[in-house]
Amino acid sequence: MKRQLEKKGRIRKRKRRTLPPEMQKYELRTTFLSDPLSVRRALEKVLLKLQHLKTPPQDCGKVELALAEVLNNIVEHAYCITREGKIELRITLEKQRVKCTVSDDGLPLPNSTLPSGQLQVLSNNTSDLPEGGFGWFLIRELADEIQYSRAGSKNIFSFHIRLEQF
């Protein structure tokens, strides 16, 4: 009885997590360490996948940029640069959009809310120009349906990137 239940559980789990075989080529899953070089390598993997699926270059750039900003934020803030941790990324190419889900075991977002990502007013005085704080602004410009949740010790971000050149 117990074995049967376990088996059932496994099957259910597999069903829920895997796309049908004909859809699998549209999906990429990768897990990597939270450091800038590993993020770069993961983005290169995503780019290869999108190129392989004949995604137009400008759309590839859009997906890469939005993902880079989300992943950099995780390395920098959720894991505070020094804490070593893992990042899980899953992307699915749909007809006119790319669905992205990113999770990590780092610190939660402050107040569990997504940053507003306001663009700072650029000063005429060069010495007052901002050198950072563009990340969430760019994410909000590039991505739709951005969602954040905290499940146990995990942060889960999901968003869509609309492909424009289809």
Place this chain on the structure above:
Amino acid sequence: MNLAAEEKNDALLITVHEPRLDAASAIQFKDRMRELTQTAPDRVVLDMSLVDFLDSSGLGAIVAVLKKIKQGKSMELAGLTPTVQKVFRLTRMDTIFKIHPNTEIAFSEKHVL
């Protein structure tokens, strides 16, 4: 960080021989640019035509270099590829930097310093 510098028409032309200016390379870029521009002429032109990808860390590094360059000197950009251009446009940083389509045009115009 592979940056090549050459003096050209009383300016310093720096070519970025890297495909990415991102969080993994932003600090090296800033350090190397600081070295190269310390004794530079008043005009610095940064050729970005080989850079396919720039994220907000890379953008922050370019802004930091602009701020470090002493007063009276200028830093202009040339040859932004489409994704790089998009970052500048979205963040309105295209209103801060003088941006040339390519280095030929950057050096063919008359410049008043």
